[in-house]
Amino acid sequence: xxxxxxxxxxxxxxxxxxxxxxxxxxxxxxxxxxxxxxxxxxxxxxxxxxxxxxxxxxxxxxxxxxxxxxxxxxxxxxxxxxxxxxxxxxxxxxxxxxxxxxxxxxxxxxxxxxxxxxxxxxxxxxxxxxxxxxxxxxxxxxxxxxxxxxxxxxxxxxxxxxxxxxxxxxxxxxxxxxxxxxxxxxxxxxxxxxxxxxxxxxxxxxxxxxxxxxxxxxxxxxxxxxxxxxxxxxxxxxxxxxxxxxxxxxxxxxxxxxxxxxxxxxxxxxxxxxxxxxxxxxxxxxxxxxxxxxxxxxxxxxxxxxxxxxxxxxxxxxxxxxxxxxxxxxxxxxxxxxxxxxxxxxxxxxxxxx
Numbered sequence: 001x002x003x004x005x006x007x008x009x010x011x012x013x014x015x016x017x018x019x020x021x022x023x024x025x026x027x028x029x030x031x032x033x034x035x036x037x038x039x040x041x042x043x044x045x046x047x048x049x050x051x052x053x054x055x056x057x058x059x060x061x062x063x064x065x066x067x068x069x070x071x072x073x074x075x076x077x078x079x080x081x082x083x084x085x086x087x088x089x090x091x092x093x094x095x096x097x098x099x100x101x102x103x104x105x106x107x108x109x110x111x112x113x114x115x116x117x118x119x120x121x122x123x124x125x126x127x128x129x130x131x132x133x134x135x136x137x138x139x140x141x142x143x144x145x146x147x148x149x150x151x152x153x154x155x156x157x158x159x160x161x162x163x164x165x166x167x168x169x170x171x172x173x174x175x176x177x178x179x180x181x182x183x184x185x186x187x188x189x190x191x192x193x194x195x196x197x198x199x200x201x202x203x204x205x206x207x208x209x210x211x212x213x214x215x216x217x218x219x220x221x222x223x224x225x226x227x228x229x230x231x232x233x234x235x236x237x238x239x240x241x242x243x244x245x246x247x248x249x250x251x252x253x254x255x256x257x258x259x260x261x262x263x264x265x266x267x268x269x270x271x272x273x274x275x276x277x278x279x280x281x282x283x284x285x286x287x288x289x290x291x292x293x294x295x296x297x298x299x300x301x302x303x304x305x306x307x308x309x310x311x312x313x314x315x316x317x318x319x320x321x322x323x324x325x326x327x328x329x330x331x332x333x334x335x336x337x338x339x340x341x342x343x344x345x346x347x348x349x350x351x352x353x354x
Contacts, residue, residue, distance in 0.1 A: 003039040005104065009060070012037075016047040017059050025062040033277070034106040034117025035060055038185045041105055044215050053213045053245040057107055061280065064108065068279030070312065073114040075274040077314020086124045086132040090316055094144035094175075097132060099124060099163065103151040104186040109240060109281045111273035111310075116150055123150075129163075137170045144175040153182035157193040164201035177206045179238070184209060184216045187224035195231045208236045209264060212246050214254040222262055229263050236267035239305065241288050242281050249294040256295070256303035266305040271320065274312055285309070285320060293322035297337020 009026045012018045012035070018026060037045075037058045044054045081090040088096035100123035101116045110116065124132065136142050145167060152160065167173055182189050198205050207228055211217060229235055237259045239246065246252050256266045269292070272282040292307045308317040324335045331345040 003042075005039065006037040006042055007035055009035070011035075012059060015042065017042075017045060017055065022062070025065070026060050029060040029062065029064045029277075033060065033064060033108075033113050034103075036104065036106045036117075038104050040187065040218065040220065041185050041216070044218070051244055053251075054215060056242070056244050056281065057109070057212060058105055059108070061108060063280040064277035066279065067276060068274070068282075071274045071276045071278070072312065073276060075111050075312055076310040077312065078112075080314040084131045084135045085128045087135050089135075089139075089142075090314060092141055094146060095136060095142055096146045096148050097136070098149050099129075099147060099152050100150040100155060102154055103149070103181070104154055104189075105181060109242060109272055109275065109278045111275045112150075113275055113277075123155075133166050133170070136167075136173065140172045142173060144177060145173050146177045146179060148179045151180050151182055152178050153180040153189060153194070157191060157197050160194070161197040161201075164197060164203070168202035174204060175206065176201065176203045177208060179208045179210065181210045183207075183224040183228065184211050184218070184221040187218075187220040190224035190227055195227060195233075198228070198233055199231050205233050206236060207233055208238050208267060209259075210238050210240075211255070211259075212239045212242055213251065214258045217255075217258045217262065225262050225264060235262075235264040237264050237305070238268040238270065240270045240272050241283055241291070241307075242272060243283050244281070247283050247287060247291065249291055249298075252291055253295060253299045253303070256299060256305060260300065260302045266303055268317075269305040269307045271307065271309045273310055289320060289322045292320075293324070296322070296324070
């Protein structure tokens, strides 16, 4: 019999993920932020390990009630770029389409945590979806639609097929990208019916898998991703840099190598957003830059994600690169992956010979 997700503080206490003493404070957390841990993720958690990296992502923490400096209910400024409900148009050629506000798991660091979960609107109303589609159709510069939420693959294959049927009618939309945790946290949802919907949607589809620790990439997750890729659907990865979860070079390298072994191209490593109550999971940018620098040259180029910060206020993503070069007279001083510096005389920057 299929197990149910853990959705309450009582559920977490019953399986030993939290102590009885912690329940009163965690009930306050659950009154504000949703809880859900799928059986696949629950099976990975070691209740005896207070620093278990899977538990840190999904089991609530009393520190979530603390407001950190700069934290905001809308940390990346979705609202400032939402011309109609459900659409975020921040970049010229692409939009987010937020179809629903539910997820199979609720991450403790989620930047939309104030907007998702029980008690919030479950999905766009038919009228709101009509308005969103009309907006996309009326803006021919929109080349890509990114389905997000919530988790779009929490929808039934039939409902997702209806959305694709409407996008199919908009000729200038060429790419549909799906951002999801489902293949890892609820791999059984990657059904033959869903595969058929994605294969026959009339657009080029990419699936971006969100995973933060190599243990999340179980045999079932790998099988679900293989079904997508074998059906001709390319996959990318996105991860969030999280304190205690993946903020060391060994774990980060293992995660990126695992993606590549699964035929998933590492795409983004996000600096954790300034969502309320998430300071205990956030690293510094300097720590993130050091990790990215440590990956350079020590793991394959295929395994290199782009480290990005979503600039608060809705200004978009910016890459945060380690400082590996600096201007030096008429040339450049370049650092290799061993930390050694080399002079490069840039002929293209030299003044013309007269």
